[in-house]
Amino acid sequence: DIVMTQSPLSLPVILGQPASISCRSSQRLVHSDGNTYLNWFQQRPGQSPRRLIYKVSNRDSGVPDRFSGSGSGTDFTLKISRVEAEDVGIYYCMQATHWPGTFGQGTRVEIK
Amino acid sequence: QVQLVESGGGVVQPGRSLRLSCAASGFTFSSYGMHWVRQAPGKGLEWMAVTSVDGTKKYYADSVEGRFTISRDNSRSTLYLQMNSLRPEDTAVYYCTKADDNYNPDFWGQGTLLTVSS
Numbered sequence: 001d002i003v004m005t006q007s008p009l010s011l012p013v014i015l016g017q018p019a020s021i022s023c024r025s026s027q028r029l030v031h032s033d034g035n036t037y038l039n040w041f042q043q044r045p046g047q048s049p050r051r052l053i054y055k056v057s058n059r060d061s062g063v064p065d066r067f068s069g070s071g072s073g074t075d076f077t078l079k080i081s082r083v084e085a086e087d088v089g090i091y092y093c094m095q096a097t098h099w100p101g102t103f104g105q106g107t108r109v110e111i112k
Numbered sequence: 113q114v115q116l117v118e119s120g121g122g123v124v125q126p127g128r129s130l131r132l133s134c135a136a137s138g139f140t141f142s143s144y145g146m147h148w149v150r151q152a153p154g155k156g157l158e159w160m161a162v163t164s165v166d167g168t169k170k171y172y173a174d175s176v177e178g179r180f181t182i183s184r185d186n187s188r189s190t191l192y193l194q195m196n197s198l199r200p201e202d203t204a205v206y207y208c209t210k211a212d213d214n215y216n217p218d219f220w221g222q223g224t225l226l227t228v229s230s
Binding site: 106 | 223
């Protein structure tokens, strides 16, 4: 199975400052169809997860443009350009290129 | 709008069986794959299983392969997870998720809590 490794696991940030989360996979995530099925999810305290990014860099509907995804192969990044209070929560990467799907351990974003 | 409502959780003894349900609305259920994902108390997300639109293709996490079965009834717009030989480590909130056109999880339900304990 593919192992997804996130860093850091805890990320204290100052409001209005940028934040960056890394996600590395144990194998390349390029599918035979040429796409890379790497997703990012946000889980706010007490809520169900919500998808932010799909196929590495595509924002889901309603996701603020301060969230962006990038990367290729085995290295991927989620960036928040200016952290707002509502961004507090745990962020997970997840690969769906190779079954079984696998999640990263999660990165807790908190306000410093 | 998309709605996913899980049910069937509760407290069950180790070794017993239970079936979770997920009632879907707000989209054409028969046109999308569906997933189950779980989250143990205070832990991260763990992907469990996915089913194709017609239920003929299914994939499972190693941790539940052979014990859990994902299925769907497109006439009822309902997804199921049959769980057998339950263990204390199966204690978690179980989420069903709709998949997008590429079988990636997109929209999530609110989850149902399963506690396996004697």
